[in-house]
Amino acid sequence: MTLPDEEKEPDFSDVVSGSSSTAPAPKDEAVTRTYTVVAGDSLSKISKKIYGEAGRWKEIWEANKDQIKNPDLIHPGQVLKIPGA
Amino acid sequence: MKRIRTAPPVLALCLAAALFAACKKEPPPPPPPTPVPPPTAVPAPPPFKVTAVDLGKSIGDDKKIREPAAVFGPKDTIYASIASEGVAPKVTLKARWTYGEKGQLVNEETRDLAPTGPAVTEFHVAKPSGWPAGKYKLEVSADANVVATKEFEVRK
Numbered sequence: 216m217t218l219p220d221e222e223k224e225p226d227f228s229d230v231v232s233g234s235s236s237t238a239p240a241p242k243d244e245a246v247t248r249t250y251t252v253v254a255g256d257s258l259s260k261i262s263k264k265i266y267g268e269a270g271r272w273k274e275i276w277e278a279n280k281d282q283i284k285n286p287d288l289i290h291p292g293q294v295l296k297i298p299g300a
Numbered sequence: 301m302k303r304i305r306t307a308p309p310v311l312a313l314c315l316a317a318a319l320f321a322a323c324k325k326e327p328p329p330p331p332p333p334t335p336v337p338p339p340t341a342v343p344a345p346p347p348f349k350v351t352a353v354d355l356g357k358s359i360g361d362d363k364k365i366r367e368p369a370a371v372f373g374p375k376d377t378i379y380a381s382i383a384s385e386g387v388a389p390k391v392t393l394k395a396r397w398t399y400g401e402k403g404q405l406v407n408e409e410t411r412d413l414a415p416t417g418p419a420v421t422e423f424h425v426a427k428p429s430g431w432p433a434g435k436y437k438l439e440v441s442a443d444a445n446v447v448a449t450k451e452f453e454v455r456k
Binding site for chain 2: 224241244247250
């Protein structure tokens with residue numbers, strides 16, 4: 216059964232985001248940014264959002280291997296560490 | 301013949317020493333110690349706090365919003381500029397963007413900072429396929445405590 220159009224939740228998986236600050240980052244912190252997975256996300260989509268290129272998804276996977284066993288399977292609400300961003 | 305007794309030389313020496321000691325000038329008393337001012341307490345640095353959150357369509361080099369806005373178009377990039385003050389070795393700022401009454405998650409990002417004074421941090425979101433019209437909310441947290449919320453709208 217499909218929901219009527221007005222009841223369907225919009226897809227925000229193509230949202231591109233970023234951040235910057237005039238404040239310095241904490242010392243000795245390799246990861247200073249996190250991203251929360253939304254419905255429709257994949258690691259390559261997140262890589263595209265964060266780095267501007269989908270091909271860096273492996274960097275995100277490597278930084279989150281403690282919680283992502285299968286890179287094709289991530290879940291909305293997961294908070295991923297974003298390396299080098 | 302009457303003998304005249306003279307003081308033995310040792311006694312004379314003692315007398316001379318005593319006289320010398322009596323005449324010797326007392327050394328001046330040591331000057332009173334310079335009073336040491338009590339240690340001035342170094343004021344604790346002000347704790348980190350968010351002082352303002354503004355929304356707009358663009359930011360300047362200082363990361364401040366050029367022109368605050370509460371209504372956006374579908375193709376706009378939406379910027380949130382978060383002004384803060386205070387010092388912290390580490391603080392985690394989070395921007396959580398949600399859509400509609402149900403609060404559907406649009407985007408959530410954090411950034412770790414080590415602020416040393418007044419600072420401005422910006423978060424931005426864009427949707428190349430276009431934002432759905434409706435009401436949105438931005439929630440700003442510092443170390444998991446919500447410190448500000450902003451509502452805005454996207455109109456076709």
